[in-house]
Amino acid sequence: xxxxxxxxxxxxxxxxxxxxxxxxxxxxxxxxxxxxxxxxxxxxxxxxxxxxxxxxxxxxxxxxxxxxxxxxxxxxxxxxxxxxxxxxxxxxxxxxxxxxxxxxxxxxxxxxxxxxxxxxxxxxxxxxxxxxxxxxxxxxxxxxxxxxxxxxxxxxxxxxxxxxxxxxxxxxxxxxxxxxxxxxxxxxxxxxxxxxxxxxxxxxxxxxxxxxxxxxxxxxx
Numbered sequence: 536x537x538x539x540x541x542x543x544x545x546x547x548x549x550x551x552x553x554x555x556x557x558x559x560x561x562x563x564x565x566x567x568x569x570x571x572x573x574x575x576x577x578x579x580x581x582x583x584x585x586x587x588x589x590x591x592x593x594x595x596x597x598x599x600x601x602x603x604x605x606x607x608x609x610x611x612x613x614x615x616x617x618x619x620x621x622x623x624x625x626x627x628x629x630x631x632x633x634x635x636x637x638x639x640x641x642x643x644x645x646x647x648x649x650x651x652x653x654x655x656x657x658x659x660x661x662x663x664x665x666x667x668x669x670x671x672x673x674x675x676x677x678x679x680x681x682x683x684x685x686x687x688x689x690x691x692x693x694x695x696x697x698x699x700x701x702x703x704x705x706x707x708x709x710x711x712x713x714x715x716x717x718x719x720x721x722x723x724x725x726x727x728x729x730x731x732x733x734x735x736x737x738x739x740x741x742x743x744x745x746x747x748x749x750x751x752x753x754x755x756x
Contacts, residue, residue, distance in 0.1 A: 538593050539601045542584060549583070550652045550669070556602075560584045560595040617698035619659040620691040624701070627689055631722065634687050640723055643681040645739045646716050648692060650674045660693050678719040681739065688719040712744045717752060 542559070551558050554565075561582040568574040584592055618624060652669035653661050662674050674692035679685060690701060692715075699707045703721055706714045725736060738753060 536601075538591055539598065539605070541591060542593070542598065545583060547651050551582075556598065557595055558582055560598070618700040619693050619698075620700075623691065627691070628701075630686070631688055634685070635722070635724060638685055638687060640687050640725060640736065641680045641683060641685075642735070643737045643739070644678060644687070645681050646676070646678050646719060646744060647741060648674045648743075649677055660691055662692065662694075676715040676719065678723060687723045690715060690719065713746070713749045713752075716740065716744055716749060720753065 546556075546559055554561070559582040562585040564581045566574055620627070650662070650667070650669060650672035652671065653673045654671045655661065658673065660673055661671055663671055676690045676692060677686055678688040680687065694711070702714060702718050706717045706721075709717060720738075740749075
């Protein structure tokens with residue numbers, strides 16, 4: 536399972552265009568034949584799994600067997616049908632709890648969204664954006680350190696989240712992007728003054744999130 540999860544993580548970080556999962560397990564570079572007399576070998580097209588040390592490898596068939604049978608979500612924790620992200624909620628909560636327990640947020644922070652390519656039609660939080668390199672993807676809200684790149688808080692982008700799962704009650708009525716920022720700041724302990732760095736934090740946001748109302752609320756925290 537450690538091998539399987541490691542391969543899944545690597546695939547999400549470095550997606551390979553074309554070929555599906557077999558492309559990641561290919562043991563040679565792809566050769567493209569243009570005619571009976573000419574062909575070209577595409578450099579760096581060999582799958583990364585074949586280049587891994589033997590103790591970290593597995594066969595493509597074994598990978599497909601595990602992927603077809605492994606469903607770690609707990610449907611009892613799905614909060615009925617309200618939480619679109621119940622399959623990943625436990626892992627996200629664990630990451631946020633570990634960050635809160637082990638890291639003191641640095642003075643310079645950044646808040647933005649990041650995404651992982653996803654073309655599954657069964658994914659309830661898949662987004663489409665024609666202007667992105669990966670047009671179909673799952674987006675995340677992330678509060679991270681500008682220098683260390685440590686993620687202090689992460690949440691899933693669900694579009695308009697009327698269910699407010701994982702959102703503090705005082706922010707339920709705020710707009711979607713403001714809600715995400717304020718919730719991340721609060722759940723990272725930054726609004727309590729208990730993890731002080733020179734008495735202040737500088738939080739950088741792009742135009743999608745920043746507005747005078749949000750700036751006022753953040754300053755009051």
